[in-house]
Amino acid sequence: MQKKYVELIKRATDVKQNSYSPYSKIKIGSALLTNEGNIYVGTNVENASYGLSICAERSAISNAISAGEKSFKAIAIASDFDKFITPCGACRQVLIEFNPEMDIIVSNGKECKIFKANELLKDYFVLK
Ligand code: ZN
Numbered sequence: 001m002q003k004k005y006v007e008l009i010k011r012a013t014d015v016k017q018n019s020y021s022p023y024s025k026i027k028i029g030s031a032l033l034t035n036e037g038n039i040y041v042g043t044n045v046e047n048a049s050y051g052l053s054i055c056a057e058r059s060a061i062s063n064a065i066s067a068g069e070k071s072f073k074a075i076a077i078a079s080d081f082d083k084f085i086t087p088c089g090a091c092r093q094v095l096i097e098f099n100p101e102m103d104i105i106v107s108n109g110k111e112c113k114i115f116k117a118n119e120l121l122k123d124y125f126v127l128k
């Protein structure tokens with residue numbers, strides 16, 4: 001695995017400690033890599049009105065977009081689970097908007113797997 005992806009997993013693992021997840025108790029962290037090599041992190045933010053919760057992946061995308069970035073190469077996702085956590089359907093659609101070939105790296109703390117965004121969401125919705 002390339003060195004930048006190792007750093008990405010570490011950043012995702014570190015930021016999950018900031019998770020606001022009093023309802024699910026599930027801490028998720030993500031780290032998004034831009035084509036220029038910048039990294040933006042995000043974590044899940046839950047709410048008593050569950051539908052208002054935001055996932056770590058969309059949190060990272062929001063951080064990057066807010067900073068003026070729009071070209072993404074990869075995202076790493078880390079959790080405390082032994083099994084691999086892949087993005088939910090909403091996050092897959094949001095990620096694929098920016099790069100259908102984006103690498104999605106999932107880590108369980110011991111190992112990782114890499115998927116392409118369009119591998120996880122086939123026949124996705126697109127307007128452009
Ligand atoms: Zn999600």
